[in-house]
Amino acid sequence: MPKYVHVASKPQKNSGFDYDRAIMPQNNLCLYSIIGGMQQYNFNTHSLHDVLMSIKDYAERYVRPVDGELFVDSGGYSIIQGAVHPTAVPRFIQCYNAMLRLKAGAFDKIFSLDIPWNMEFPEMNTKQKIMELNDYALSTARDILLNDPAALERFSFVWHFKMEAQYEIWAQLYAKYDLNRIIRHRAIGGMVALRGITGIRFSPFIGMAYRCLLDYLDARRFDRAFTLHFLGLYLPYDRFEMTILDELFARYLEGEAQVVTTYDSINPLQSTREGKNIPLFEFTGDGLYVYDNLIDAPAATLNHVYGNAGLFGSVQEEIARRRSGARLQQASSLGPLNIYSHRQVNHFFEYLVATHGLAEVFFQEWSLTKINGHFAGVLGTLSKAYPALFTKHICDSIMRNVAITYEFHRWFVDDRSRVGLDTLIRANIRKIGFPGSLA
Secondary structure (H helix, E strand, O other), rough: EEEEEEEOOOOOOOOOOOOOOHHHHHHHHEEEEHHHHOOOOOOOOOHHHHHHHHHHHHHHHHHHHHHHEEEEEEOOOHHHHHOOOOHHHHHHHHHHHHHOOOOOOOOOOOOOOOEEEEEEOOOOOOOOHHHHHHHHHHHHHHHHHHHHHHHHEEEEEEEEOHHHHHHHHHHHHHHHHHHHOOOOOEEOOOOOOHHHHHOOOOOOHHHHHHHHHHHHHHHHHOOEEEEEEHHHHHHHHHHHHHHHHHHHHHHOOOOOOEEEEEEEEEEHHOOOOOOOOOEEEEEEOOOOEEEEEHOOHHHHHHHHHHHHHHOHHHHHHHHHHHHHOOOOOOOOOHHHHHHHHHHHHHHHHHHHHHHHOOOOOOOOOOOHHHOOOOHHHHHHHHHHOOOOOEEEEEEEEHHHHHHHHHHHHHHHOOOOOOHHHHHHHHHHHHOOOOOOOOO
């Protein structure tokens, strides 16, 4: 089952509600961005030091006491958004490398710095410029990794692929610096806001997940688990697909290595700040209990989520405010409960995939028509039993994913060539239809 990574930030002082004390004991994994130290006009390693202190403080207060893990985000999305001027990107890379060199202890994983696109400065959006910037970022990072085993153990290489030109650049640099021989961990990025931009209704990461698996197999480091992180995902059909891929990949690797997948999203926390009609899900062991609203949570559930953090009374007061129509005193007070609900759905997905053979059917049936029939029957039952979760939109997206997964599964079983995989990946990139291009 893919593990959810909570997107953390510096706790607000004097907020009266320290929700991280309720999140981390149940979740254990968090992601913290370095962008807080890179937003200043004249950012440098000194401003980066401030965010490093925040990361260390967060780790000591919330992560280490629960034996959790802290992932560090490179902050590259701020470059995409245009928050960093193009002339300052090399300095940004140097600051990132300073983080990469840090001694072990402050954080456990760090994602590669990637510069795939710029929304504010179109002059950056050329193949040459994107190649130059990422070449500099990866070549300097590689030098550090080859001389620092601790940095290498923390480092996750992030793939970008939403345009063919991006995919080609990343593939060229990956080969140029022989990264498959070097890296230990893999990740897939570039998917934040992709659905809103393109309108796609399928999971865009399936092909790249198979690419990462093939790279892992070619590296032949079976003494290590196959680790894969999906950046910025939260939709139910994405998580359903991740669960299916988990099971498929485990079958492919059976007896050789473990599969460990993770994903992050700020949505489970952010949505409670903005939305009032969010259902609560609880996995019962063989089903899912659905409450119409988070504020309908029974006392036992509230105590489970908030009790050990000493916040049970506080959240009851917040729920009373929400019931009366008043504003919450702390906007994120229901966040831990929604994260609990989010993870409960993941457990339910894992149960469904195992119980209904939703990964096994790819091995049992050679016909996509029969596989589609199996999924359609299961989803038809689920949509009637759990209409709040298995909506028509979600079910349709799952069925689209089935067809894509079938293509890549058949490639893995029947072909497994680089040429065949590349052809399938490029075809799926064209289906994404990202409106931008690199000149």
